[in-house]
Ligand SMILES: Cc1ncc(C[n+]2csc(CCOP(=O)(O)OP(=O)(O)O)c2C)c(N)n1
Ligand code: SF4
Ligand code: SF4
């Protein structure tokens with residue numbers, strides 16, 4: 001028999017210290033496999049966030065730098081502009097990307113900065129004990145919305161792919177879920193396309209991953225992936241929101257038609 | 259005939275989350291009733307004869323604890 005699946009060399013031998021069933025592990029694997037498949041591991045720099053994934057650089061075999069909370073896109077901008085040959089990713093949670101770091105997120109997209117953001121949307125602040133995030137869905141109980149998030153008091157959840165898709169500079173935007181193998185396989189395709197967007201110099205790319213946080217959701221890992229299916233995907237539909245390649249093709253066809 | 263496969267769980271990495279069990283279409287996997295040095299009940303092959311080497315368990319595993327082997331046939335993909 002031959003091996004059809006094994007741990008990629010894009011990951012180190014260090015076992016990940018996430019909770020059982022945490023989506024960060026799947027996201028790390030997908031990023032690591034894409035780096036290996038594109039042969040860019042040694043020239044990739046991961047800007048890792050404040051949040052549960054703060055030690056990501058111990059688990060992936062590329063270079064790493066730890067940013068201040070929410071500032072990943074600004075740091076990634078600096079690295080990419082001064083060393084354009086590097087592949088730069090900013091890995092961020094939803095507290096990091098959509099709350100304290102919202103300005104950096106929006107402006108790096110509007111500048112079409114040639115970086116790739118991997119955005120883990122687990123609808124909660126994981127590391128600090130499960131507070132409400134900008135992405136917490138209505139009705140979801142968190143430590144700061146114990147009766148469930150209510151629009152009248154807490155506002156509505158922010159769909160980041162939809163929000164950024166109106167910006168000219170957003171070259172590639174896609175959302176996938178990490179709840180089941182079919183969706184995880186799709187997530188990897190999106191991540192690969194985002195890396196290729198950057199390698200081809202096409203500008204800003206972001207892949208949003210709906211990701212389980214069983215611990216702060218107060219659920220078993222099985223119930224947590226079920227929640228993604230039942231509650232998150234209906235609010236955060238999966239798919240590609242912007243794709244420079246499809247848009248270039250459509251423009252060409254339009255020209256050819258006149 | 260479905261192809262034959264087998265898996266191996268790295269019990270240092272496995273955290274007993276059961277997501278591989280949920281993903282397996284062949285009811286191959288279960289959690290052990292003795293815990294590992296890491297303090298979890300790791301997954302193991304309860305029904306090894308059913309395994310087709312489809313790797314869905316490994317794709318679902320958040321801790322990259324599973325290695326999958328499959329009988330050689332043409333056109334198989336590695337890591338999905
Ligand atoms: C400037 C600053 N403000 C606040 C914090 C506290 N803090 C640490 S992690 C975190 C939120 C993490 O949530 P998220 O970004 O969603 O990532 P997750 O842990 O869920 O992966 C906060 C507010 C901090 N470390 N630095
Ligand atoms: S608290 Fe949530 S996001 Fe953080 S490691 Fe645990 S499951 Fe993962
Ligand atoms: S999915 Fe991975 S970590 Fe979870 S029980 Fe199965 S082998 Fe262990």
Ligand code: SF4
Nearest residue numbers: 282309310312313315
């Ligand atoms: S390879 Fe497929 S059949 Fe075998 S244990 Fe994994 S999911 Fe089940």
